[in-house]
Amino acid sequence: MSLRKPALDPRTVEAVVASGYPEPYRSRVLPRSKRRIGDALGLTRIGINYTLLPPGKESSMRHWHTHEDEFVFVVEGELVLRTENGEQRLTAGMCAGFPAGSEDGHHLINRSDRDAVYLEISNRDRADGAHYSDPEVDLAWSPPHAPGRFTRRDGTPF
């Protein structure tokens, strides 16, 4: 059965394997793939990716957003959610939410032996910036550089 818009089977959207991170962070997330299903559906006020994270990989470096609420919903497999207060195991049907401006950095890690799939959803706000929480991660994402470019914490380019 082939769906037509406004309906969509997420698995029919192109899977993009890409990251704006420099090394050594890039290798910690790739070959994570994202299917940009919000874009495919013509949505502009919310962004929605259908994301596949292979075993051993991280969704992102641990971070929080200044102007965007973020929500994740596990579709398949098993992920570890890591925040300031430690780790929790999320299986299919479980979710997590990160309010804009809440300074508790988060990311997901696939510590299982099979692919995990999740939805990641946020409102879109051009003023948004991201702060990275782990001391060893020297990354920043903030206007006016965003969207499009990561810098070091002090704003200098890689």
Place this chain on the structure above:
Amino acid sequence: MSLRKPALDPRTVEAVVASGYPEPYRSRVLPRSKRRIGDALGLTRIGINYTLLPPGKESSMRHWHTHEDEFVFVVEGELVLRTENGEQRLTAGMCAGFPAGSEDGHHLINRSDRDAVYLEISNRDRADGAHYSDPEVDLAWSPPHAPGRFTRRDGTPF
């Protein structure tokens, strides 16, 4: 296993069986139940419900939004998506998206013999209004009445 915020098992959130619709529309959706998981997670810029639709019931009357993108993702069961161009069958893992201002009204109908569960997600915008697409549905939802009150199409109260 009990999750703590920012993680959440949607099924642990209270299921609210309620509708702001007057009759005869109210009986067409209830006892649909919504678990307000975005609220439970402290999100304010996006709204997220985990919604259960029993057999024979409709998600809403067919409508479109002026200022809010809307997205649905089927978690369990089977739903019929009805839009201007007809009907499509959505099963678990499929989705649909409705850009703000796109005048193609939509709703979901459970024509199966078991409960269906879906996520419904939108950005939040106080300027939002909803227009109802089927001629026999004499409903309107528009500022300054919203949020909180439906009227007839001509703005008069029920």
